Amino acid sequence: MNYSIALIPGDGIGPEVVEPATEVLDAVGDKFGHVFNYVELEAGGKAIDSTGEPLPAETLEAAKQCDAVLLGAVGGPKWETLPGHLRPEAALLGLRSGLGVFANLRPAALLPQLKAACPLKDEVLMASHPEGKATFDLLIVRELTGGLYFGKKGRVDSSDTAARAAFDTEYYSWAEIERVLRAGYAAASVRRKKLCVVDKANVLESSRFWREVAAVVSKDYPDIETSYMYADNCSMQLIRAPGQFDVIVTSNVFGDILSDEASVLTGSIGMLPSASLGSPTDSLAKNDRPMGMYEPIHGSAPDIAGQDIANPLATILSTAMLLRYSFGLEKEARAIEAAVNAVLDNGLRTKDIANRSNTNHSNTAEKIVGTKAMGEAVLKALEQ
Ligand code: IPM
Ligand code: MG
Secondary structure (H helix, E strand, C coil): CEEEEEEEEECCCHHHHHHHHHHHHHHHHHHHCCEEEEEECCCCHHHHHHHCCCCCHHHHHHHHHCCEEEEEECCCHHHCCCCHHHCCHHHHHHHHHHHCCCEEEEEEECCHHHHHHCCCCHHHHHHHCCCCCCCCEEEEEEECCCHHHCCCEEEECCCCHHHCEEEECCCCCHHHHHHHHHHHHHHHHCCCCEEEEEECCCCCHHHHHHHHHHHHHHHHCCCCEEEEEEHHHHHHHHHHCHHHCCEEEECHHHHHHHHHHHHHHCCCHHHCEEEEECCCCCCCCECCECCEEEEECCCCCHHHCCCCCCCCHHHHHHHHHHHHHCCCCHHHHHHHHHHHHHHHHCCEECHHHCCCCCCCCCCCCCEECCHHHHHHHHHHHHHC
């Protein structure tokens, strides 16, 4: 079958990690008989430089026409002094809301090969794991198109400097909360059937409202255990007992913060893919599947751009999520994940996931490679 994929390489290391990811997609296409047609689009700093706007209307329109979107990263110091709505990050927010991709799936699991890169001691990991293993496997479902990121914001001006002010608003409708909770329950139902709503209900009215919605929605999922946790406690629990979590559902801003924290536990933020999904019933749904945008959770990392040292695995793993969620190609998705696994088994590491301690958990010697070599190794593993 033929599929169209909007490709937004973006800034910094974005193009470097998207390139190997498309090569991997093409190899999977060859192997399983699919054709992926790419529509390359500009957004972020690149678009600011060529059009003056972070998200040109044509980019959003063209992305909507495609079957899925694959994005590298946007942003960099060059554009940091621009006003908020003209910064590269505005492109990301515009794409998320324009595509209606409200459920952001950020899996964080510790791969056995990367145990040495995890900053937690084995005892810590084992204490919270249901079977006492030194690992964890959790999924953060972050609300992505509402809350503090999109609520009313503004400035209060005054000639008196001390009286000047600025505000952002945490605003959530019942419908926004309900749909992301349902996305969380759907994910939990094919995992370990545990869902934890993370909020700040001891202080925030919007969080108390999340709990009201969750109390009603949870009734539809009697086989899933629903629990509640405050975000500050969750940030602590993630580093003292990560094994207790299966699916975490949370607001846009809490999900942003907690997913960075969780990523470090996996060894490197350079490993984590993400999927941002819309509703299967909205106008952008393709072939009964929700609109999806896929991106590594790391940023554009301008400090290491152009040096061939960035880890392409998060983007490569994002393509696996793309095949799974947007195209329903489970076998193909697993082939990519297996290839990444094989490469790690063989000891290949980009700098960020290299063993930082002297303890060697595996018998395989590690070999540090660059972005390109890592991409090529995944391609080779796919052919086997
Ligand atoms: C993320 C990023 C973005 C966010 C930034 C780049 C706007 O941190 O995807 O987590 O805050 O959502
Ligand atoms: Mg973030």
